[in-house]
Amino acid sequence: MNNFSSKIDMHMHSIASDGLSDAKTIVKKAKKLGISIAITDHNAISQSLAASKNKMGVTVIPGIEVTCKEGPHILFYFYSFRDLTNFFEKHIKPNYNKAFTSNLNIGMSDLMQASNKLNGLTIAAHPFSPGLCGSYISFSKNDEFIKNVIAIEGINSSMTDYANEKAILWAKKIKKPLTAGSDAHHTRYIGLAYTTVDPNRNADNILDSIKKGNCTIGGRIMRLHEKLWDSKNIIKTWASSPTYFLSKGIKDIIKSRKLRKLNKC
Ligand SMILES: [Zn+2]
Numbered sequence: 001m002n003n004f005s006s007k008i009d010m011h012m013h014s015i016a017s018d019g020l021s022d023a024k025t026i027v028k029k030a031k032k033l034g035i036s037i038a039i040t041d042h043n044a045i046s047q048s049l050a051a052s053k054n055k056m057g058v059t060v061i062p063g064i065e066v067t068c069k070e071g072p073h074i075l076f077y078f079y080s081f082r083d084l085t086n087f088f089e090k091h092i093k094p095n096y097n098k099a100f101t102s103n104l105n106i107g108m109s110d111l112m113q114a115s116n117k118l119n120g121l122t123i124a125a126h127p128f129s130p131g132l133c134g135s136y137i138s139f140s141k142n143d144e145f146i147k148n149v150i151a152i153e154g155i156n157s158s159m160t161d162y163a164n165e166k167a168i169l170w171a172k173k174i175k176k177p178l179t180a181g182s183d184a185h186h187t188r189y190i191g192l193a194y195t196t197v198d199p200n201r202n203a204d205n206i207l208d209s210i211k212k213g214n215c216t217i218g219g220r221i222m223r224l225h226e227k228l229w230d231s232k233n234i235i236k237t238w239a240s241s242p243t244y245f246l247s248k249g250i251k252d253i254i255k256s257r258k259l260r261k262l263n264k265c
């Protein structure tokens with residue numbers, strides 16, 4: 001069994017998507033901090049798999065952040081890297097679009113069902129993020145989602161305090177546990193937000209604890225200068241294809257406004 005830390009940063013990115021660090025650097029940082037981690041790249045798993053092969057005693061939870069067809073980001077976690085790979089190969093890879101940040105050609109219902117079949121955990125990432133990537137506007141009226149979602153991300157270090165507070169209130173309203181993660185794109189910010197479960201447990205039990213709601217959250221958001229540093233690669237990605245990302249951004253804003261109007265939120 002791995003050395004287990006009760007603190008887990010459940011959300012971060014690597015060079016497999018828009019992050020700046022590779023698996024080895026991330027695991028080293030986690031070891032230094034004494035925390036467990038999940039590398040949750042956008043529609044990608046290569047560095048999560050790489051971390052699983054060189055854990056250096058750190059508990060690494062198999063995970064991915066998926067951009068579903070409707071736009072929202074959903075975090076999926078699995079009990080084994082084999083399950084994560086199956087999920088990726090069958091449902092993510094064949095539905096991959098232009099870039100790792102693009103929406104997949106598969107909707108949230110199909111993704112949740114696929115994850116459920118593998119006993120995975122569906123968690124709403126930054127539900128009050130602006131634009132379509134915040135899941136609240138798409139999911140608040142979706143009974144299937146409310147029923148299936150295991151937890152809500154209550155602290156995401158990349159969000160504002162206001163967005164996180166709204167997420168926490170929503171989770172309370174629909175009676176779901178909370179998780180937290182840094183959403184770091186650079187190792188500098190790993191561990192800034194974290195989920196805490198009972199100590200002396202292994203990776204399986206982290207997910208079991210979250211399922212049962214035996215977890216708490218802690219940490220803080222990034223300050224503006226930290227956010228800018230952390231977003232270096234995201235800005236670079238946008239700059240590499242400005243027309244695509246500008247038109248995607250405008251379309252997203254129009255769609256999310258319509259959805260907010262429809263859902264009165
Ligand atoms: Zn996201």
Ligand SMILES: [Zn+2]
Nearest residue numbers: 011013065183
């Ligand atoms: Zn993220």
